[in-house]
Amino acid sequence: MKHYIIMILGLLLMFIFQGCRKELCYNHDEHSMTVKLYASAEWEQEWERTYGYDWKELWTADYRYEYDDLRPKVANGIRVIAYGDDGYYSESNLPPEGGRLPIREGRHSVMLYNNDTEYIVFNNTAESSMTTATTRSVSRATLKELHKDERTMNQPDQLYGCYIDECIGEKTLEKIEMPVTMHPLTYTYLIRYEFAHGLKYVALARGALAGMAEKVYLNDGHTDGNAATILFDCELTDFGADACMQSFGVPNYPGDHYTRADGNPAYYTLNLEVRLMNGKILTYDFDVTEQVNAQPRGGVITVDGIEVSDEDGMEGAGAFNPDVDGWGDFIDIPLPIN
Template sequence: MKPLVKIVPPLRIIGVLLLALTGCRKELCYTHDEHSYSVKTHVKADWEQEWERTYYVDWEEVWREEWPREYDEFRPDPGTGIRALVYTDGKMSESNLEQEGGRLHMSEGTHTLLFYNNNTEYIVFDEVASSATATATTRTRTRSNFTTLHEGERTITPPDMLYGAFVREYTAEKTLEAVSLPVEMRPLTYSYLIRYRFASGQQYVAQARGALAGMAEKVYLQDGHTDGTSATLLFDCKVDEIGCTALLQSFGVPDYSYTDGYTTDQTNKSYVLSLEVQLKNGKKLDYTFDVSRMVQAQPRGGVIQVTDIVVSDEDGQEGGSGGFDVDVDGWGDQIDIPLPLG
């Protein structure tokens, strides 16, 4: 019988076998995108949760302690996700990212980047083919028997909370490691706390709604500025034991730039606030207020308060103790919701 011969494989064969069993080394796995030379830009989003900007009044500094809600309670929530628009050589592509950001897919080269939150309901985006013309507006809202406050203005529903960010020039390069791109998502809509206070007759009020005329109809996503187009915002109010209150979101005032402030003469610019109340006996009363000075001093959110509103006993007790019908005809608003064709 011949003796057994132990065969030792060459070291090169052992190395190949080990590589096959353990997987490829990072620098050799060029077929795997995460290990290859490719564009690996990862957006890291930070959300600036401001509900108003200081212009004339610093509300955060002078907030009144006796008010029932704290200043920080009005801070908006971050968006639940991000829409990313990538502009390259006159062409645009879009993708969606998580709230915290994520990998932004694009080719090697120089791009312009535009971001906004993708969880809005009433916002309408327009002219997004170019970052310079991309705007956000909101839907038309009509109210039966509504008395026009500003002739020719479109009446609209208040916009959702909108954030945006813009990167004018970003050069994407192929790398082995991920490249972080910090992005600050800044508010493009702001809130006005509107307070109606009664001198007498508050006890007769069952329901209320308001309107604010002269506000910006749209905002430019690139830098948050507004042009001269104005609109009237229609909104509902909460009735309590001391008056009526609304937290109204808007694009701010027309003709305003973050870098330059007002871009036109505001001397003759007017803003009108209205209040319509439905009394418990079913009667409707309307009030209007010139709030031009208050709004001009607060171009991006703030507090608007009107006082000394009176509901007379004669109005409040008219018709006896008839009940209030919440479904009374003409009280509900109508919102124009575009439907897809085809």
């Protein structure tokens, strides 16, 4: 009986050492025949695309920012969704440099986007061709409707994306690296409001840009005809006010002629709202269609000649209250998510 026990123990030890030859093998999966496809991520840190203006060449010292100051940062992590031919669906999170993709043996498509956004809402993630990103609605009591039937929304924070239409999961003993590039899906507009008179009366400023894309499709970065008005705050400067506003770009991009959902040409209205030192609120609207159409994905928008009259600025000067705390914040209104 002792001989049989010794023989069985010997066979067991032989099997153990042959099954995994690496010492202290705590992760047997990495040393066996499995799918080991790893994403190696690079980040395209662009805040605008060159179309009608080449801002790298046209940048001037008058701007408060250097061109490279507006480049987005690398995200803190990556969300990965894998779709298999047999209905397989899997999600995982990776570090910024990438990592192992959650796919099995066979054919898959893979969607990647940064997982550190705060304001973006993702819809229809179960179907890669229909996955979109948008933001929640916000309201501003003092803002009159700039475009009929457009919802007003918060500007999105930085969004990157990459879509791999086809990759094959094959069982191997060694890791297989697949380079992926995370492209920006949101772009920045530097908006400049230049005053000709009366800036000294202004205490606070904020703005809105109507006609911009309401959402973006993650599989290829296109936008549909749905438009929205984006609200943002401004900073006062020695020339007036400016803001770095992020958006998904223009509706129905790409295309030579950007149109709205109703088929009419896209148009864009820029709003400025200022609160004076005496508490009075003034609003200004500008048609910036030509500028935005020439810059469908980020750029610089400038309006000038803005005036605050001395009459408005000095109104109630005998007893004005410089406290502007009552300006009011945005009110978040949750959107229904299908």
